[in-house]
Amino acid sequence: MSKSTVERPVDQPGETFGGTLKRHSQHIIANWLRELALIPVIILLLIIGAFVNSSFLTVTNLLNVAQESAALGLVVVAETLILLTGKFDLSLQSTYGLAPMVGAFLIVSKEGQGLGTQWNPFVGIAIVLLVGLIVGTINGFLVIKLGFNAFILTLAMLILLAGIQVGIVSGRTIYFLPDAFTYLGAQSLLGVPVSVWVTGLIFLLAALFLRYHRVGRAIYAIGGNREAARAAGIHVDRICIGIFMVASVLAALAGLMTAGQVVAVTASQGNNLIFTVFAAAVIGGISLDGGRGRMVGALTGVILLALVTNILILSQIQTFWIDAATGLIILIALGLARVIGTNRA
Amino acid sequence: MREPVDGGPVTNRLTVGEAQGVWKAFGETQALRDVSLDIRAGECHALVGRNGAGKSTLVAILTGLVRPDRGSVTLGTEATPSLADRASWQRLVACVYQKSMVVPSLTVAENVMLNRSIGNDHGIINWRAVRSRARQVMLDWGFDLDVNRLAQDLSVEQRQVVEIARALSVGARFLILDEPTASLEKAAIERLFERIRRLKASGVGILYISHHLEEIYEVCERVTVLRDGARVLSETVSEIKQEDLVEAMVGAAPQRVTEIAAPAQKNESERPRLVISHLHVPTTLGPVEDVSFAISPGECVGLVGLRGSGTATVADAIVGLVKLTSGEMLLDGKRLSGGNVNGTLRQGIAYVPEDRHARGFIPYLGVGENLTLCILDRLSNWGLVSHSRHDRVAADLVDQLSIVSSGLSQQVGQLSGGNQQKVVVGRALARKPVVLIAVTPTVGVDVASKELLLNVIAEAREGGTAVLLVSDDLEDLRICTRLLIMVKGKLVKEYAQQPWSRHEVIAAIEGLAPTGNGTTKEKRDE
Numbered sequence: 036m037s038k039s040t041v042e043r044p045v046d047q048p049g050e051t052f053g054g055t056l057k058r059h060s061q062h063i064i065a066n067w068l069r070e071l072a073l074i075p076v077i078i079l080l081l082i083i084g085a086f087v088n089s090s091f092l093t094v095t096n097l098l099n100v101a102q103e104s105a106a107l108g109l110v111v112v113a114e115t116l117i118l119l120t121g122k123f124d125l126s127l128q129s130t131y132g133l134a135p136m137v138g139a140f141l142i143v144s145k146e147g148q149g150l151g152t153q154w155n156p157f158v159g160i161a162i163v164l165l166v167g168l169i170v171g172t173i174n175g176f177l178v179i180k181l182g183f184n185a186f187i188l189t190l191a192m193l194i195l196l197a198g199i200q201v202g203i204v205s206g207r208t209i210y211f212l213p214d215a216f217t218y219l220g221a222q223s224l225l226g227v228p229v230s231v232w233v234t235g236l237i238f239l240l241a242a243l244f245l246r247y248h249r250v251g252r253a254i255y256a257i258g259g260n261r262e263a264a265r266a267a268g269i270h271v272d273r274i275c276i277g278i279f280m281v282a283s284v285l286a287a288l289a290g291l292m293t294a295g296q297v298v299a300v301t302a303s304q305g306n307n308l309i310f311t312v313f314a315a316a317v318i319g320g321i322s323l324d325g326g327r328g329r330m331v332g333a334l335t336g337v338i339l340l341a342l343v344t345n346i347l348i349l350s351q352i353q354t355f356w357i358d359a360a361t362g363l364i365i366l367i368a369l370g371l372a373r374v375i376g377t378n379r380a
Numbered sequence: 381m382r383e384p385v386d387g388g389p390v391t392n393r394l395t396v397g398e399a400q401g402v403w404k405a406f407g408e409t410q411a412l413r414d415v416s417l418d419i420r421a422g423e424c425h426a427l428v429g430r431n432g433a434g435k436s437t438l439v440a441i442l443t444g445l446v447r448p449d450r451g452s453v454t455l456g457t458e459a460t461p462s463l464a465d466r467a468s469w470q471r472l473v474a475c476v477y478q479k480s481m482v483v484p485s486l487t488v489a490e491n492v493m494l495n496r497s498i499g500n501d502h503g504i505i506n507w508r509a510v511r512s513r514a515r516q517v518m519l520d521w522g523f524d525l526d527v528n529r530l531a532q533d534l535s536v537e538q539r540q541v542v543e544i545a546r547a548l549s550v551g552a553r554f555l556i557l558d559e560p561t562a563s564l565e566k567a568a569i570e571r572l573f574e575r576i577r578r579l580k581a582s583g584v585g586i587l588y589i590s591h592h593l594e595e596i597y598e599v600c601e602r603v604t605v606l607r608d609g610a611r612v613l614s615e616t617v618s619e620i621k622q623e624d625l626v627e628a629m630v631g632a633a634p635q636r637v638t639e640i641a642a643p644a645q646k647n648e649s650e651r652p653r654l655v656i657s658h659l660h661v662p663t664t665l666g667p668v669e670d671v672s673f674a675i676s677p678g679e680c681v682g683l684v685g686l687r688g689s690g691t692a693t694v695a696d697a698i699v700g701l702v703k704l705t706s707g708e709m710l711l712d713g714k715r716l717s718g719g720n721v722n723g724t725l726r727q728g729i730a731y732v733p734e735d736r737h738a739r740g741f742i743p744y745l746g747v748g749e750n751l752t753l754c755i756l757d758r759l760s761n762w763g764l765v766s767h768s769r770h771d772r773v774a775a776d777l778v779d780q781l782s783i784v785s786s787g788l789s790q791q792v793g794q795l796s797g798g799n800q801q802k803v804v805v806g807r808a809l810a811r812k813p814v815v816l817i818a819v820t821p822t823v824g825v826d827v828a829s830k831e832l833l834l835n836v837i838a839e840a841r842e843g844g845t846a847v848l849l850v851s852d853d854l855e856d857l858r859i860c861t862r863l864l865i866m867v868k869g870k871l872v873k874e875y876a877q878q879p880w881s882r883h884e885v886i887a888a889i890e891g892l893a894p895t896g897n898g899t900t901k902e903k904r905d906e
Contacts, residue, residue: 267494
């Protein structure tokens, strides 16, 4: 196959077909090990769940779990994209709360605590996404162009946006959302909630985009070695700002999903969500330093957290202890992911 | 024969890159004055010069990162593209920097084809095509590297191959190699030369930057020497002698290093204070191979070498910042515990680190506090720092070193570079150390501060401190009583007493064969 032998790394003995095949499969296994590390854990959880409560392993319950974690999953996709470029966005949780709040506030009637404009609900949905886009643009511009530290800046944005969310409705909850507004979160299609379809589809698209699109690969290059990416002619700043914008729009969409599920927008929607988002991404093998990890991994992270929460609830453990138990399990999962993932890193 | 990818090897004797009468100034500093240079297809053109001679600026201009003030750049037959048009520059010229520009988390194939869509124009990547194109590039140029491996698993040499392959696959036929051998081992360097010869045969023009002159004689046809931003020489390699090359780099006047105190070789009979024997440090931390020497009280030994030659690593190893593979270090006959900075410092070794910003001082603390940081135990009773004693000691040091500040409480971060360095040196001397290890103590400071710092170190030596001065600045070496030269991790030469010839020292630093005897004695091969 090769005509010269300038150098021949020791782990490449001969160029026989079998050898090539073996090497190739080794690559595949090595490359996927981190991502698939959680599969056995998820299977284990399914088994444990089945013993804890007989209603756990039923289609109804599992669909419920999926629906409840669909919005979380979307935010995880958003955060994963940003993490891969080597940046951060804590304010996604506030975008997730503020965007549907602004949209609903503008279109809902007076008795539902809105302004009572009676605009078309689709205008409301457009406003929801627009709020996401604006927030993302501001974050991206400040972090990438003006060089603010992403952690501090998005923390400030988190507090500011959450404050606006409470402020515009004086802490009240908005009810009587129009049907079009709640379709995403409340309806089902072919027996599966629309939100699950949407989140699943976006996971798939994001994964394909990262793997097969030029910009997707550029994201890995940027996160892996910013200088090298710049030297290769990649528009680092443009892509990073774009990712901030896309992520915020996804977070806004997730907020719309949740609003549809609970058929209301509360002033506290989104509180503490970001911790779970980071936990899911990191458990799923996304590196906080950027450039490493895959969407499939992030998805397994979301599934794992969702199953754990569900099992804890079904196990009738005292409500006050659920947070502690979740925290402990996240710690264990992180440790596990690290042990399995280290031979790559 | 296969279709070559993106043009493949072609042979012509055209000029691939040329700079004509280029001038460039950065603020007050004139970095380049009227420099002309041309690189032909199929030749390897060496660019040499001491640090600060203008090599980096010239490379930046040739690769389109910096616009020259005057003069022009021509690449191949095309007029140079605008600075913003990175893609066009990349097609014409590629530079492999010392710093790796490989993305560790991606495969070799992806690194080679980085940011180029293959297939359609919608940016969708055809992985099969990416891999086969990368493989084809490797084959065409005779590189043997599995394109499916992750870059993070590659050796330094293999990463360099990836970068060269990337440059060639874009279509560039003008390659700049910036100190390509700096972090390679001997066998790897041989393979690199083999690759360079093959590239030349295929019609690629190479600008080869290196401090190691013997490499130039091995692979280059022509050589250009820069000194203080001007071209002093451009010659066919086979027609120039090494001495002339060194002379061109250093400057014509063959002046001797002026000595101030002409320190006598005293305390000859006394037991050496610090004995280093057979020191080995792993290559990853900067190679050090079998380095042995001893320093007596009242001696100032200059450890001299190029960056990456291992001199700074030796200093780090003595202080305990770097773990040894093997070797022994004795201080007054007692073993030094390698790898334990605290322990080492407590035994009376003071350290002036290479990078003062990273390790030297604490910018938000005052001058006084920084100066006394290491001796707080001596200034305190039962853990309470005595302020009067603290201030007295600090004021003495400020006086001794003429540190210019608004007061003992001024933050060190606000001082000028020279004064910051004085604080670092002052802190090291505050303990009255038995051994002082100073790494490039005068880098980046003004002439007056430099003079003062050197005098203070010389005084400490006269006071009985054993000094190890790591530097490649010939000015610094005037206070030394002895010089040790390191090349690529090994001690190669020793100059036992002043005065030594500037030329000989530089030739030795650059790794050249000895050109004369004089005061020189060849270091035995242990």
